[in-house]
Amino acid sequence: MSYDWTLWLTFVLIGALATTLPRASFIVLGERASLPEVVLKALRYAPAAALAAIVVPDVVLVNGAVEVLNPKLGAAVAAVLATQVSRNPWLPFAAGMAALWLLR
Amino acid sequence: MSPSFRAGAREGFRTCLPVSVGIIPWALVTGLAMVGAGFTAVQAMGMSLIVFGATAQLGTLPLIVAGAPLWLIVATALVVNLRFVIFSAALARPLAGASLPLRWLCGYVLTDGVFATTLERLRSEPDADWRLGYYLAPSLWCGLMWQSSTLVGVLAAGSIPRGWSLEFMASIALIVLLVPMAKLRPMLVAAATGGTLAVLLRGMPLRLGVMVAIVGGIAAGFAAEHWQARRAGP
Numbered sequence A: 001m002s003y004d005w006t007l008w009l010t011f012v013l014i015g016a017l018a019t020t021l022p023r024a025s026f027i028v029l030g031e032r033a034s035l036p037e038v039v040l041k042a043l044r045y046a047p048a049a050a051l052a053a054i055v056v057p058d059v060v061l062v063n064g065a066v067e068v069l070n071p072k073l074g075a076a077v078a079a080v081l082a083t084q085v086s087r088n089p090w091l092p093f094a095a096g097m098a099a100l101w102l103l104r
Numbered sequence B: 001m002s003p004s005f006r007a008g009a010r011e012g013f014r015t016c017l018p019v020s021v022g023i024i025p026w027a028l029v030t031g032l033a034m035v036g037a038g039f040t041a042v043q044a045m046g047m048s049l050i051v052f053g054a055t056a057q058l059g060t061l062p063l064i065v066a067g068a069p070l071w072l073i074v075a076t077a078l079v080v081n082l083r084f085v086i087f088s089a090a091l092a093r094p095l096a097g098a099s100l101p102l103r104w105l106c107g108y109v110l111t112d113g114v115f116a117t118t119l120e121r122l123r124s125e126p127d128a129d130w131r132l133g134y135y136l137a138p139s140l141w142c143g144l145m146w147q148s149s150t151l152v153g154v155l156a157a158g159s160i161p162r163g164w165s166l167e168f169m170a171s172i173a174l175i176v177l178l179v180p181m182a183k184l185r186p187m188l189v190a191a192a193t194g195g196t197l198a199v200l201l202r203g204m205p206l207r208l209g210v211m212v213a214i215v216g217g218i219a220a221g222f223a224a225e226h227w228q229a230r231r232a233g234p
Helices: A006-032 A037-043 A046-060 A071-085 A091-103 B003-036 B041-051 B054-065 B070-080 B083-091 B100-108 B112-124 B128-157 B168-181 B185-200 B205-231
Strands: none
Touching: A006 B041, A006 B054, A006 B070, A006 B083, A006 B100, A037 B083, A037 B205, A046 A071, A046 B054, A046 B070, A046 B168, A046 B185, A046 B205, A071 A091, A071 B168, A091 B168, B003 B041, B003 B054, B003 B112, B003 B128, B003 B168, B041 B054, B041 B128, B054 B070, B054 B168, B070 B205, B083 B112, B100 B128, B112 B128, B168 B185, B185 B205
């Protein structure tokens, strides 16, 4: 697969609008601005909801259809189990990739 | 550089050293995953320098590979990064003494690890120069560790066959991030709702389903927290 110049546009937009702007927001604005409590509370759930919305379709869909018994889901389960049995940061990757290759 | 900036920098560096070592596997994996997604080494390092955020990079990779529309990719990255708005708000007072360009720099280098490790001291330390050193030095150091380890991952990926599905490393990385979050009940509800809706709504045009799923997940988490608090009594 190869990409054209729009990939760089994607990087710049992700970097500027979606990463640096939220990071710099209040540090740059200083103490002049603040967010309502309700918004702060709701924002706490954004990462979990978003990560799941990306990763779940990725592991349960095969060519656009739900397939519960597929190697990617097996690999995901292996990775989750690995996080539970050890604090070793490499283990989930080793277990997940090993499961993916074995189940294929 | 004032002596108190340097003293703060030394202290911050010492405090964050373990965090900066923890970055290495993430950066390696992100490097491998970007090459797995079909990026050249230059494109991968470009993304790493411009975006400089593991979650945004790993989270957008599957969307970029799938050819999702640009707005969706950017909006998804923004949502996973919304936590930084909260971090930024917490850092506004400790870093208020710095110049405007320095505050932009402080924003660019803001990472979860340094934030979590330094916030306590930043809140209690009275010397503004010391605080700036204490925050900025480990943040820059972590940035350097991130970029150099990513480069190692990118270069190493070239010698690994395509059939090994390295891009799946991105999915594993996202799962590893999700697991500790899901230990809190409302967080688990948010994640389960977001994940389920994303699968159910995959047929929506322009991949709008992902956005609806995220908003639904946030609402569900928020509602679950509310019910939990009500059940616990006033």
